[in-house]
Amino acid sequence: MNTIHIHDVSLRDGSHAISHQLTKEQIIAYCTAANNAGIATMEVGHGNGLGASSIQVGLSKLTDQEMITTAKENLTSTKLAIHVMPGFATINKDLRNAFEWGVDLVRVACHCTEADITERHISYARERGKEAIGALMMTHMASKETLLEEALKMQTYGAEGVVLYDSAGAYLPKDVHEKISFLVPNLNIPVGFHAHNNLGIAIANSLTAIESGAQIIDGAIRGFGAGAGNAQLEVLVAVLQKLGYETGISLYKILDAAEIAQEKIIKELPTINNLSIISGLSGVFSGFSKHVARIAIENNLDPRDIFIELGKRKVVAGQEDLIVEVAIELKNNKINNLKH
Protein backbone atom coordinates (compact mmCIF):
# COMPACT_ATOMS: atom_id res chain seq x y z
CA MET A 1 0.00 0.00 0.00
CA ASN A 2 1.20 3.51 -0.81
CA THR A 3 2.10 5.66 2.17
CA ILE A 4 1.37 9.36 2.24
CA HIS A 5 3.07 11.57 4.77
CA ILE A 6 0.58 14.09 6.17
CA HIS A 7 2.23 17.23 7.52
CA ASP A 8 -0.03 19.18 9.89
CA VAL A 9 0.29 22.98 9.50
CA SER A 10 -2.73 23.92 11.67
CA LEU A 11 -0.70 25.60 14.40
CA ARG A 12 1.46 27.54 11.93
CA ASP A 13 -0.64 28.44 8.87
CA GLY A 14 -3.66 28.71 11.20
CA SER A 15 -1.80 31.43 13.11
CA HIS A 16 -2.51 33.74 10.15
CA ALA A 17 -6.25 33.21 10.67
CA ILE A 18 -6.12 34.40 14.29
CA SER A 19 -3.50 37.13 13.75
CA HIS A 20 -0.82 35.00 15.44
CA GLN A 21 -2.62 34.96 18.83
CA LEU A 22 -2.24 31.24 19.67
CA THR A 23 -2.20 30.52 23.41
CA LYS A 24 -0.38 27.81 25.34
CA GLU A 25 -3.69 26.14 26.27
CA GLN A 26 -4.60 25.89 22.58
CA ILE A 27 -1.24 24.41 21.65
CA ILE A 28 -1.48 21.87 24.47
CA ALA A 29 -5.02 20.83 23.54
CA TYR A 30 -4.37 20.39 19.84
CA CYS A 31 -0.91 18.81 20.09
CA THR A 32 -2.21 16.26 22.56
CA ALA A 33 -5.14 15.32 20.32
CA ALA A 34 -3.11 15.23 17.10
CA ASN A 35 -0.32 13.21 18.70
CA ASN A 36 -2.93 10.77 19.87
CA ALA A 37 -4.40 10.53 16.36
CA GLY A 38 -1.05 9.56 14.84
CA ILE A 39 -0.09 12.77 13.02
CA ALA A 40 3.49 12.31 11.78
CA THR A 41 4.70 15.92 11.91
CA MET A 42 3.22 18.98 13.58
CA GLU A 43 4.30 22.45 12.54
CA VAL A 44 4.02 25.22 15.13
CA GLY A 45 4.70 28.93 15.11
CA HIS A 46 3.96 32.38 13.77
CA GLY A 47 2.23 32.21 10.37
CA ASN A 48 5.40 33.40 8.63
CA GLY A 49 7.54 31.08 10.70
CA LEU A 50 10.38 31.38 13.14
CA GLY A 51 11.57 34.89 14.01
CA ALA A 52 8.77 36.47 11.98
CA SER A 53 6.81 38.18 14.76
CA SER A 54 6.89 41.82 13.65
CA ILE A 55 4.76 44.85 12.87
CA GLN A 56 5.27 44.05 9.21
CA VAL A 57 3.60 40.63 9.24
CA GLY A 58 1.95 40.67 12.67
CA LEU A 59 3.16 40.38 16.25
CA SER A 60 2.54 37.03 17.92
CA LYS A 61 1.11 36.63 21.39
CA LEU A 62 3.61 33.96 22.44
CA THR A 63 7.33 33.96 21.79
CA ASP A 64 8.85 31.34 19.50
CA GLN A 65 10.31 29.68 22.58
CA GLU A 66 6.93 29.47 24.32
CA MET A 67 5.23 27.99 21.25
CA ILE A 68 7.97 25.46 20.54
CA THR A 69 8.53 24.25 24.10
CA THR A 70 4.80 24.00 24.78
CA ALA A 71 4.31 21.89 21.67
CA LYS A 72 7.35 19.75 22.45
CA GLU A 73 6.08 18.92 25.92
CA ASN A 74 2.85 17.61 24.44
CA LEU A 75 4.13 15.56 21.54
CA THR A 76 5.48 12.07 22.12
CA SER A 77 5.36 10.21 18.81
CA THR A 78 4.68 13.21 16.53
CA LYS A 79 7.74 15.07 15.24
CA LEU A 80 7.89 18.80 15.92
CA ALA A 81 8.40 21.00 12.86
CA ILE A 82 8.90 24.70 12.19
CA HIS A 83 8.81 26.96 9.15
CA VAL A 84 11.87 29.16 8.63
CA MET A 85 12.41 31.92 6.07
CA PRO A 86 15.98 33.15 5.57
CA GLY A 87 15.82 36.94 5.60
CA PHE A 88 13.44 36.73 8.59
CA ALA A 89 15.15 34.22 10.88
CA THR A 90 18.90 33.79 11.24
CA ILE A 91 20.82 30.73 12.38
CA ASN A 92 22.44 32.48 15.35
CA LYS A 93 19.41 34.35 16.64
CA ASP A 94 16.71 31.80 15.92
CA LEU A 95 17.43 28.41 14.38
CA ARG A 96 20.14 27.37 16.85
CA ASN A 97 17.75 28.04 19.75
CA ALA A 98 14.84 26.30 18.05
CA PHE A 99 16.86 23.08 17.92
CA GLU A 100 17.79 23.50 21.57
CA TRP A 101 14.09 23.80 22.39
CA GLY A 102 13.39 20.46 20.72
CA VAL A 103 12.52 21.01 17.07
CA ASP A 104 13.02 17.84 15.00
CA LEU A 105 12.32 19.04 11.48
CA VAL A 106 12.66 22.36 9.72
CA ARG A 107 10.98 23.54 6.56
CA VAL A 108 13.38 26.08 5.07
CA ALA A 109 11.21 28.34 2.94
CA CYS A 110 11.82 30.95 0.29
CA HIS A 111 10.07 32.54 -2.62
CA CYS A 112 10.06 29.89 -5.39
CA THR A 113 12.88 31.38 -7.46
CA GLU A 114 15.31 32.10 -4.60
CA ALA A 115 16.42 28.65 -3.41
CA ASP A 116 20.05 29.67 -3.04
CA ILE A 117 19.20 31.69 0.09
CA THR A 118 18.20 28.43 1.84
CA GLU A 119 21.62 26.79 1.59
CA ARG A 120 23.02 27.84 4.94
CA HIS A 121 19.87 27.07 6.93
CA ILE A 122 19.43 23.66 5.29
CA SER A 123 23.10 22.74 5.78
CA TYR A 124 23.02 23.91 9.37
CA ALA A 125 19.99 21.74 10.15
CA ARG A 126 21.63 18.70 8.59
CA GLU A 127 24.91 19.33 10.45
CA ARG A 128 22.90 19.37 13.67
CA GLY A 129 21.42 16.00 12.71
CA LYS A 130 17.94 17.44 12.18
CA GLU A 131 15.60 16.84 9.27
CA ALA A 132 15.43 19.61 6.65
CA ILE A 133 12.80 20.00 3.95
CA GLY A 134 12.91 22.70 1.27
CA ALA A 135 9.78 24.81 0.88
CA LEU A 136 9.21 26.73 -2.35
CA MET A 137 6.48 29.33 -1.84
CA MET A 138 4.15 31.09 -4.32
CA THR A 139 4.96 28.42 -6.90
CA HIS A 140 2.13 29.49 -9.22
CA MET A 141 4.51 32.30 -10.29
CA ALA A 142 7.21 30.04 -11.81
CA SER A 143 7.39 27.49 -14.63
CA LYS A 144 7.97 23.78 -13.98
CA GLU A 145 11.50 24.09 -15.39
CA THR A 146 12.39 26.90 -12.99
CA LEU A 147 10.85 25.02 -10.08
CA LEU A 148 12.91 21.93 -10.90
CA GLU A 149 16.09 23.99 -11.06
CA GLU A 150 15.35 25.51 -7.64
CA ALA A 151 14.33 22.15 -6.15
CA LEU A 152 17.58 20.60 -7.41
CA LYS A 153 19.53 23.31 -5.59
CA MET A 154 17.74 22.45 -2.36
CA GLN A 155 18.48 18.76 -2.93
CA THR A 156 22.16 19.62 -3.35
CA TYR A 157 22.15 21.61 -0.09
CA GLY A 158 20.94 18.49 1.72
CA ALA A 159 17.16 18.89 1.77
CA GLU A 160 15.39 15.59 2.38
CA GLY A 161 12.28 16.65 0.50
CA VAL A 162 10.89 19.60 -1.44
CA VAL A 163 7.37 20.94 -1.03
CA LEU A 164 5.64 23.18 -3.57
CA TYR A 165 3.44 25.77 -1.85
CA ASP A 166 0.34 27.13 -3.54
CA SER A 167 0.57 30.07 -1.15
CA ALA A 168 -2.01 32.12 -3.03
CA GLY A 169 -4.49 29.31 -3.66
CA ALA A 170 -4.12 29.99 -7.37
CA TYR A 171 -3.56 26.46 -8.74
CA LEU A 172 -5.98 24.46 -10.84
CA PRO A 173 -5.58 20.66 -10.81
CA LYS A 174 -3.91 20.70 -14.24
CA ASP A 175 -1.22 23.08 -12.88
CA VAL A 176 -0.58 20.73 -9.96
CA HIS A 177 -0.22 17.77 -12.29
CA GLU A 178 2.08 19.62 -14.69
CA LYS A 179 4.50 20.74 -11.99
CA ILE A 180 4.51 17.78 -9.58
CA SER A 181 4.78 15.12 -12.29
CA PHE A 182 7.72 17.02 -13.77
CA LEU A 183 9.58 17.27 -10.45
CA VAL A 184 9.05 13.72 -9.12
CA PRO A 185 11.11 11.72 -11.65
CA ASN A 186 13.85 14.36 -11.74
CA LEU A 187 14.57 14.48 -8.01
CA ASN A 188 16.00 11.87 -5.64
CA ILE A 189 13.98 13.18 -2.70
CA PRO A 190 10.24 13.11 -1.97
CA VAL A 191 8.09 15.91 -3.36
CA GLY A 192 5.23 17.51 -1.46
CA PHE A 193 2.33 19.88 -1.99
CA HIS A 194 0.83 22.59 0.22
CA ALA A 195 -2.64 23.70 -0.88
CA HIS A 196 -4.81 26.73 -0.15
CA ASN A 197 -8.53 26.64 -0.71
CA ASN A 198 -9.22 30.02 -2.31
CA LEU A 199 -10.82 28.46 -5.36
CA GLY A 200 -12.46 25.56 -3.49
CA ILE A 201 -10.13 22.87 -4.79
CA ALA A 202 -7.56 22.33 -2.03
CA ILE A 203 -8.51 18.67 -1.55
CA ALA A 204 -8.81 18.03 -5.29
CA ASN A 205 -5.41 19.65 -5.85
CA SER A 206 -3.87 17.57 -3.05
CA LEU A 207 -5.24 14.38 -4.62
CA THR A 208 -3.90 15.41 -8.01
CA ALA A 209 -0.52 15.97 -6.38
CA ILE A 210 -0.60 12.44 -4.92
CA GLU A 211 -1.65 10.92 -8.26
CA SER A 212 1.24 12.84 -9.83
CA GLY A 213 3.73 11.29 -7.41
CA ALA A 214 3.78 13.59 -4.36
CA GLN A 215 4.48 11.80 -1.08
CA ILE A 216 4.14 14.67 1.41
CA ILE A 217 0.82 16.49 1.72
CA ASP A 218 0.15 19.47 3.97
CA GLY A 219 -3.16 19.77 5.71
CA ALA A 220 -4.79 21.83 8.45
CA ILE A 221 -7.53 20.77 10.79
CA ARG A 222 -10.91 22.14 9.60
CA GLY A 223 -8.73 23.82 6.95
CA PHE A 224 -7.47 26.24 9.64
CA GLY A 225 -4.96 28.37 7.69
CA ALA A 226 -4.41 31.73 6.04
CA GLY A 227 -7.15 33.25 3.88
CA ALA A 228 -9.57 30.57 2.70
CA GLY A 229 -7.55 27.98 4.62
CA ASN A 230 -5.59 24.90 3.61
CA ALA A 231 -6.54 21.38 2.55
CA GLN A 232 -8.85 20.20 5.34
CA LEU A 233 -6.78 17.59 7.13
CA GLU A 234 -9.52 15.28 8.40
CA VAL A 235 -11.12 15.28 4.95
CA LEU A 236 -7.77 14.33 3.42
CA VAL A 237 -7.43 11.46 5.86
CA ALA A 238 -10.91 10.21 5.01
CA VAL A 239 -10.46 10.51 1.25
CA LEU A 240 -7.05 8.83 1.34
CA GLN A 241 -8.49 6.02 3.41
CA LYS A 242 -11.21 5.54 0.81
CA LEU A 243 -8.61 5.50 -1.97
CA GLY A 244 -6.54 2.91 -0.10
CA TYR A 245 -3.55 5.05 0.91
CA GLU A 246 -1.85 4.60 4.26
CA THR A 247 -1.40 7.73 6.41
CA GLY A 248 -0.88 6.20 9.85
CA ILE A 249 -3.63 8.49 11.17
CA SER A 250 -6.71 7.21 12.98
CA LEU A 251 -9.78 8.71 11.29
CA TYR A 252 -11.94 8.73 14.44
CA LYS A 253 -9.21 10.31 16.52
CA ILE A 254 -8.44 13.01 13.98
CA LEU A 255 -12.17 13.78 13.79
CA ASP A 256 -12.09 14.14 17.59
CA ALA A 257 -9.07 16.43 17.28
CA ALA A 258 -11.04 18.54 14.80
CA GLU A 259 -13.83 18.97 17.36
CA ILE A 260 -11.32 20.07 19.95
CA ALA A 261 -9.67 22.53 17.57
CA GLN A 262 -13.02 23.95 16.54
CA GLU A 263 -14.07 24.42 20.14
CA LYS A 264 -10.81 25.80 21.52
CA ILE A 265 -8.88 27.49 18.70
CA ILE A 266 -10.81 28.26 15.56
CA LYS A 267 -12.82 31.42 16.14
CA GLU A 268 -14.21 31.45 12.63
CA LEU A 269 -14.18 28.38 10.44
CA PRO A 270 -12.30 29.16 7.23
CA THR A 271 -14.70 29.99 4.42
CA ILE A 272 -14.16 31.00 0.85
CA ASN A 273 -15.33 34.58 1.14
CA ASN A 274 -15.31 37.08 -1.71
CA LEU A 275 -11.87 38.32 -0.77
CA SER A 276 -10.39 34.81 -0.86
CA ILE A 277 -11.69 34.33 -4.37
CA ILE A 278 -10.23 37.63 -5.57
CA SER A 279 -6.97 36.94 -3.73
CA GLY A 280 -6.69 33.49 -5.37
CA LEU A 281 -7.46 34.89 -8.82
CA SER A 282 -4.96 37.72 -8.46
CA GLY A 283 -2.30 35.33 -7.14
CA VAL A 284 -1.61 37.23 -3.90
CA PHE A 285 -0.20 35.48 -0.81
CA SER A 286 -3.05 34.27 1.44
CA GLY A 287 -1.37 35.71 4.53
CA PHE A 288 -2.19 39.21 3.24
CA SER A 289 -5.96 38.90 3.64
CA LYS A 290 -6.38 40.10 7.25
CA HIS A 291 -4.06 43.08 6.65
CA VAL A 292 -5.86 44.05 3.43
CA ALA A 293 -9.27 43.86 5.12
CA ARG A 294 -8.12 46.11 7.98
CA ILE A 295 -6.35 48.68 5.81
CA ALA A 296 -9.32 48.82 3.39
CA ILE A 297 -11.65 49.76 6.25
CA GLU A 298 -9.23 52.36 7.62
CA ASN A 299 -8.95 54.00 4.20
CA ASN A 300 -12.54 53.51 3.10
CA LEU A 301 -11.53 51.44 0.07
CA ASP A 302 -12.84 48.30 -1.61
CA PRO A 303 -10.45 45.55 -0.47
CA ARG A 304 -10.88 43.83 -3.84
CA ASP A 305 -9.26 46.81 -5.56
CA ILE A 306 -6.29 46.53 -3.21
CA PHE A 307 -5.87 42.81 -3.97
CA ILE A 308 -6.03 43.34 -7.71
CA GLU A 309 -3.44 46.13 -7.55
CA LEU A 310 -1.17 43.97 -5.33
CA GLY A 311 -1.49 41.15 -7.86
CA LYS A 312 -0.42 43.48 -10.68
CA ARG A 313 2.68 44.40 -8.69
CA LYS A 314 3.55 40.70 -8.22
CA VAL A 315 4.06 41.05 -4.48
CA VAL A 316 5.60 38.15 -2.58
CA ALA A 317 5.26 37.01 1.03
CA GLY A 318 6.79 39.54 3.40
CA GLN A 319 5.90 42.62 1.37
CA GLU A 320 2.96 43.56 3.58
CA ASP A 321 4.20 47.17 3.79
CA LEU A 322 3.10 47.57 0.16
CA ILE A 323 -0.53 47.27 1.26
CA VAL A 324 -0.35 50.71 2.91
CA GLU A 325 1.41 52.18 -0.10
CA VAL A 326 -1.17 50.76 -2.52
CA ALA A 327 -4.02 51.93 -0.28
CA ILE A 328 -2.67 55.49 -0.15
CA GLU A 329 -2.24 55.50 -3.92
CA LEU A 330 -5.76 54.19 -4.55
CA LYS A 331 -7.18 56.75 -2.12
CA ASN A 332 -5.32 59.59 -3.85
CA ASN A 333 -6.57 58.37 -7.23
CA LYS A 334 -10.11 58.35 -5.86
CA ILE A 335 -9.76 61.93 -4.58
CA ASN A 336 -8.29 63.07 -7.89
CA ASN A 337 -11.09 61.41 -9.84
CA LEU A 338 -13.68 63.22 -7.71
CA LYS A 339 -11.98 66.55 -8.39
CA HIS A 340 -12.10 66.14 -12.17
Add this chain to the structure above:
Amino acid sequence: MRKKLKVAILGTGNIGTDLLIKIMRSDYLQCTAFVGRNLLSKGMSKAINLGVKVSDQSIDFLKNNPELYELVFDATTAQQHVMHAKVLKELGKIAIDLTPAKVGILCVPSVNLSEALKDDNINTITCGGQASIPLAYTLGQVHPNIEYIEVVSAISSKSAGPGTRANLDEYVETTEAGIKYFSKCQKSKVMLILNPAIPCIDMQTTIQAIIKNPDMVRINLEINKMVGNIQKYVPGYRLLVPPTYEGGRLIMTVKIKGVGDYLPSYAGNLDIINCAAIAIAEEFSKTKIN
Protein backbone atom coordinates in the same frame (compact mmCIF):
# COMPACT_ATOMS: atom_id res chain seq x y z
CA MET B 1 45.23 69.49 -10.64
CA ARG B 2 43.95 67.89 -7.47
CA LYS B 3 45.84 64.79 -6.37
CA LYS B 4 43.56 61.75 -6.29
CA LEU B 5 43.60 59.08 -3.58
CA LYS B 6 44.68 55.73 -5.01
CA VAL B 7 42.19 53.02 -4.24
CA ALA B 8 41.87 49.29 -4.93
CA ILE B 9 38.68 47.29 -5.25
CA LEU B 10 38.65 43.76 -3.90
CA GLY B 11 35.75 41.70 -5.25
CA THR B 12 34.55 41.92 -8.84
CA GLY B 13 30.88 41.06 -8.46
CA ASN B 14 27.90 43.43 -8.84
CA ILE B 15 29.00 45.71 -6.00
CA GLY B 16 32.68 45.92 -6.93
CA THR B 17 31.96 46.59 -10.59
CA ASP B 18 29.36 49.28 -9.89
CA LEU B 19 31.82 50.87 -7.48
CA LEU B 20 34.48 50.94 -10.19
CA ILE B 21 32.22 52.78 -12.62
CA LYS B 22 31.34 55.35 -9.98
CA ILE B 23 34.99 55.87 -9.02
CA MET B 24 35.88 56.59 -12.67
CA ARG B 25 33.76 59.75 -12.30
CA SER B 26 35.23 60.87 -8.98
CA ASP B 27 37.37 63.99 -8.67
CA TYR B 28 38.98 62.61 -5.54
CA LEU B 29 39.57 58.91 -6.20
CA GLN B 30 41.52 56.89 -8.71
CA CYS B 31 41.09 53.12 -9.02
CA THR B 32 44.55 51.61 -9.42
CA ALA B 33 43.68 47.93 -9.00
CA PHE B 34 40.59 45.84 -9.52
CA VAL B 35 41.20 42.39 -8.07
CA GLY B 36 39.25 39.20 -7.68
CA ARG B 37 39.59 35.55 -8.51
CA ASN B 38 38.31 35.12 -12.02
CA LEU B 39 39.64 37.04 -15.01
CA LEU B 40 36.70 35.84 -17.06
CA SER B 41 34.00 37.37 -14.85
CA LYS B 42 31.75 40.08 -16.27
CA GLY B 43 33.17 42.61 -13.85
CA MET B 44 36.74 41.84 -14.90
CA SER B 45 35.95 42.32 -18.60
CA LYS B 46 34.35 45.63 -17.76
CA ALA B 47 37.47 46.73 -15.85
CA ILE B 48 39.78 45.59 -18.63
CA ASN B 49 37.70 47.59 -21.13
CA LEU B 50 38.00 50.62 -18.89
CA GLY B 51 41.79 50.20 -18.87
CA VAL B 52 42.05 49.49 -15.16
CA LYS B 53 44.81 47.22 -13.80
CA VAL B 54 43.28 43.84 -12.91
CA SER B 55 44.44 40.69 -11.15
CA ASP B 56 42.94 37.32 -10.27
CA GLN B 57 45.24 36.92 -7.26
CA SER B 58 42.76 38.56 -4.88
CA ILE B 59 44.23 39.60 -1.49
CA ASP B 60 47.67 38.19 -2.42
CA PHE B 61 47.96 40.77 -5.18
CA LEU B 62 47.27 43.54 -2.67
CA LYS B 63 49.83 42.03 -0.28
CA ASN B 64 52.50 42.00 -2.99
CA ASN B 65 51.76 45.45 -4.43
CA PRO B 66 51.21 47.75 -1.44
CA GLU B 67 52.67 50.77 -3.25
CA LEU B 68 49.75 50.74 -5.69
CA TYR B 69 47.00 51.97 -3.35
CA GLU B 70 46.19 53.65 -0.02
CA LEU B 71 42.65 52.48 0.52
CA VAL B 72 40.79 49.25 -0.28
CA PHE B 73 37.09 48.76 -0.88
CA ASP B 74 36.27 45.19 0.15
CA ALA B 75 33.24 43.95 -1.79
CA THR B 76 33.70 40.22 -1.17
CA THR B 77 31.84 38.46 1.66
CA ALA B 78 31.69 38.87 5.41
CA GLN B 79 33.62 35.63 5.94
CA GLN B 80 36.42 36.74 3.63
CA HIS B 81 36.60 40.26 4.99
CA VAL B 82 37.51 38.96 8.43
CA MET B 83 40.74 37.60 6.87
CA HIS B 84 41.30 40.57 4.57
CA ALA B 85 40.96 43.02 7.48
CA LYS B 86 44.01 41.56 9.25
CA VAL B 87 46.15 41.73 6.12
CA LEU B 88 45.17 45.31 5.35
CA LYS B 89 45.80 46.40 8.92
CA GLU B 90 49.31 44.95 8.82
CA LEU B 91 49.94 46.77 5.55
CA GLY B 92 48.74 50.01 7.13
CA LYS B 93 45.97 50.49 4.58
CA ILE B 94 42.53 51.91 5.13
CA ALA B 95 39.73 49.40 4.57
CA ILE B 96 36.20 50.33 3.59
CA ASP B 97 34.27 47.16 4.19
CA LEU B 98 31.11 46.78 2.11
CA THR B 99 30.31 43.35 3.54
CA PRO B 100 28.25 42.96 6.71
CA ALA B 101 31.35 41.69 8.59
CA LYS B 102 31.15 44.45 11.19
CA VAL B 103 34.92 44.37 11.89
CA GLY B 104 35.38 48.15 12.08
CA ILE B 105 33.30 51.20 12.96
CA LEU B 106 29.80 51.34 11.48
CA CYS B 107 29.37 54.38 9.26
CA VAL B 108 26.44 56.17 7.66
CA PRO B 109 27.84 59.29 5.98
CA SER B 110 24.86 61.52 6.81
CA VAL B 111 25.21 60.64 10.49
CA ASN B 112 28.82 59.99 11.62
CA LEU B 113 31.22 60.63 8.75
CA SER B 114 33.85 62.64 10.62
CA GLU B 115 33.87 60.27 13.57
CA ALA B 116 34.35 57.26 11.27
CA LEU B 117 37.36 58.82 9.54
CA LYS B 118 39.41 58.32 12.71
CA ASP B 119 39.29 54.56 12.18
CA ASP B 120 41.24 52.49 9.63
CA ASN B 121 38.48 49.94 9.07
CA ILE B 122 35.08 51.38 8.25
CA ASN B 123 32.02 49.27 7.72
CA THR B 124 29.24 50.50 5.45
CA ILE B 125 26.76 48.19 7.24
CA THR B 126 24.28 47.05 4.56
CA CYS B 127 22.18 48.56 1.77
CA GLY B 128 19.09 48.38 3.98
CA GLY B 129 21.11 49.90 6.81
CA GLN B 130 22.23 52.84 4.66
CA ALA B 131 18.59 53.39 3.64
CA SER B 132 17.03 53.09 7.09
CA ILE B 133 19.59 54.07 9.74
CA PRO B 134 19.63 57.81 9.01
CA LEU B 135 15.85 57.82 9.44
CA ALA B 136 15.99 55.68 12.59
CA TYR B 137 18.72 57.99 13.92
CA THR B 138 16.48 61.00 13.23
CA LEU B 139 13.56 59.36 15.07
CA GLY B 140 15.93 58.67 17.98
CA GLN B 141 16.97 62.35 18.05
CA VAL B 142 13.32 63.47 18.29
CA HIS B 143 12.25 60.70 20.69
CA PRO B 144 15.00 59.29 22.88
CA ASN B 145 14.46 55.77 24.16
CA ILE B 146 12.16 54.46 21.41
CA GLU B 147 10.74 51.08 22.33
CA TYR B 148 11.06 49.33 18.99
CA ILE B 149 12.12 49.98 15.41
CA GLU B 150 11.53 47.59 12.57
CA VAL B 151 12.95 47.76 9.06
CA VAL B 152 11.95 45.73 6.05
CA SER B 153 13.61 46.11 2.66
CA ALA B 154 12.56 44.57 -0.60
CA ILE B 155 15.10 44.33 -3.38
CA SER B 156 14.95 42.89 -6.84
CA SER B 157 16.26 39.31 -7.10
CA LYS B 158 18.44 40.26 -10.04
CA SER B 159 20.31 42.82 -7.97
CA ALA B 160 21.30 40.28 -5.29
CA GLY B 161 24.45 38.46 -6.34
CA PRO B 162 25.85 35.28 -4.76
CA GLY B 163 27.74 37.19 -2.04
CA THR B 164 24.61 39.01 -0.89
CA ARG B 165 22.65 35.76 -0.89
CA ALA B 166 25.26 33.92 1.15
CA ASN B 167 25.27 36.77 3.68
CA LEU B 168 21.56 37.13 4.47
CA ASP B 169 22.05 36.24 8.14
CA GLU B 170 24.87 38.78 8.48
CA TYR B 171 22.74 41.32 6.63
CA VAL B 172 19.95 40.94 9.19
CA GLU B 173 22.18 40.91 12.27
CA THR B 174 24.45 43.79 11.16
CA THR B 175 21.53 46.02 10.16
CA GLU B 176 19.79 45.32 13.47
CA ALA B 177 22.96 46.23 15.34
CA GLY B 178 23.26 49.44 13.29
CA ILE B 179 19.66 50.48 13.95
CA LYS B 180 20.11 50.00 17.69
CA TYR B 181 23.52 51.69 17.79
CA PHE B 182 22.46 54.83 15.95
CA SER B 183 18.85 55.28 17.13
CA LYS B 184 19.47 54.08 20.70
CA CYS B 185 16.16 52.21 20.52
CA GLN B 186 15.59 49.32 22.93
CA LYS B 187 14.84 46.67 20.33
CA SER B 188 15.17 46.36 16.57
CA LYS B 189 14.10 43.87 13.96
CA VAL B 190 15.22 43.71 10.34
CA MET B 191 13.92 41.67 7.43
CA LEU B 192 14.98 41.36 3.79
CA ILE B 193 12.79 40.23 0.93
CA LEU B 194 14.07 39.26 -2.51
CA ASN B 195 11.41 39.91 -5.12
CA PRO B 196 11.82 38.23 -8.53
CA ALA B 197 9.07 40.25 -10.29
CA ILE B 198 9.83 41.25 -13.90
CA PRO B 199 10.07 44.14 -14.65
CA CYS B 200 12.35 44.41 -11.62
CA ILE B 201 11.10 46.31 -8.59
CA ASP B 202 13.04 49.28 -7.26
CA MET B 203 14.63 48.92 -3.85
CA GLN B 204 12.15 49.94 -1.18
CA THR B 205 12.65 50.19 2.57
CA THR B 206 9.94 50.62 5.19
CA ILE B 207 10.63 51.77 8.73
CA GLN B 208 8.03 51.14 11.39
CA ALA B 209 8.36 52.21 14.98
CA ILE B 210 6.46 51.97 18.22
CA ILE B 211 6.62 55.45 19.77
CA LYS B 212 4.30 56.72 22.46
CA ASN B 213 2.66 60.04 21.44
CA PRO B 214 4.93 60.79 18.47
CA ASP B 215 5.56 64.45 17.69
CA MET B 216 4.53 64.13 14.05
CA VAL B 217 5.23 67.76 13.15
CA ARG B 218 8.82 67.61 14.35
CA ILE B 219 9.36 64.11 12.99
CA ASN B 220 8.22 65.19 9.52
CA LEU B 221 10.41 68.28 9.63
CA GLU B 222 13.55 66.43 10.76
CA ILE B 223 12.99 63.48 8.42
CA ASN B 224 12.68 65.82 5.44
CA LYS B 225 15.93 67.51 6.44
CA MET B 226 17.69 64.15 6.74
CA VAL B 227 16.32 62.97 3.37
CA GLY B 228 17.84 66.14 1.86
CA ASN B 229 21.22 65.30 3.41
CA ILE B 230 21.14 61.75 2.07
CA GLN B 231 20.19 62.97 -1.39
CA LYS B 232 23.47 64.89 -1.51
CA TYR B 233 25.35 61.60 -1.91
CA VAL B 234 22.54 59.23 -3.00
CA PRO B 235 20.71 61.07 -5.78
CA GLY B 236 17.98 58.43 -6.24
CA TYR B 237 16.81 58.42 -2.61
CA ARG B 238 13.28 59.65 -1.99
CA LEU B 239 10.57 59.52 0.63
CA LEU B 240 7.69 57.54 -0.87
CA VAL B 241 5.37 57.35 2.15
CA PRO B 242 6.11 60.23 4.56
CA PRO B 243 5.99 59.52 8.32
CA THR B 244 2.41 58.40 8.95
CA TYR B 245 0.83 57.32 12.21
CA GLU B 246 -1.45 54.39 11.45
CA GLY B 247 -2.86 51.64 13.64
CA GLY B 248 -0.70 52.60 16.63
CA ARG B 249 2.56 52.54 14.68
CA LEU B 250 4.67 55.06 12.86
CA ILE B 251 5.38 54.01 9.29
CA MET B 252 7.41 55.56 6.48
CA THR B 253 8.78 54.20 3.22
CA VAL B 254 11.66 55.24 1.03
CA LYS B 255 12.43 54.20 -2.51
CA ILE B 256 15.99 54.12 -3.80
CA LYS B 257 16.51 54.27 -7.53
CA GLY B 258 20.03 53.62 -8.74
CA VAL B 259 21.91 55.82 -11.18
CA GLY B 260 22.06 52.78 -13.47
CA ASP B 261 25.85 52.46 -13.64
CA TYR B 262 26.53 48.72 -13.77
CA LEU B 263 23.06 47.29 -13.10
CA PRO B 264 19.92 49.13 -14.23
CA SER B 265 18.25 51.72 -12.01
CA TYR B 266 16.16 49.18 -10.05
CA ALA B 267 19.32 48.16 -8.20
CA GLY B 268 19.12 51.02 -5.71
CA ASN B 269 20.57 48.66 -3.10
CA LEU B 270 23.90 48.62 -4.97
CA ASP B 271 23.79 52.33 -5.49
CA ILE B 272 23.15 53.36 -1.92
CA ILE B 273 25.88 51.27 -0.30
CA ASN B 274 28.38 52.26 -3.01
CA CYS B 275 27.45 55.95 -2.79
CA ALA B 276 28.03 55.73 0.96
CA ALA B 277 31.39 53.99 0.51
CA ILE B 278 32.49 56.61 -2.01
CA ALA B 279 31.33 59.48 0.20
CA ILE B 280 33.57 58.06 2.96
CA ALA B 281 36.57 57.53 0.66
CA GLU B 282 36.25 60.99 -0.89
CA GLU B 283 36.21 62.54 2.56
CA PHE B 284 39.44 60.65 3.30
CA SER B 285 40.91 61.98 0.09
CA LYS B 286 39.89 65.56 0.95
CA THR B 287 41.22 65.48 4.49
CA LYS B 288 44.29 63.23 4.19
CA ILE B 289 45.77 64.30 0.87
CA ASN B 290 44.72 67.81 0.02
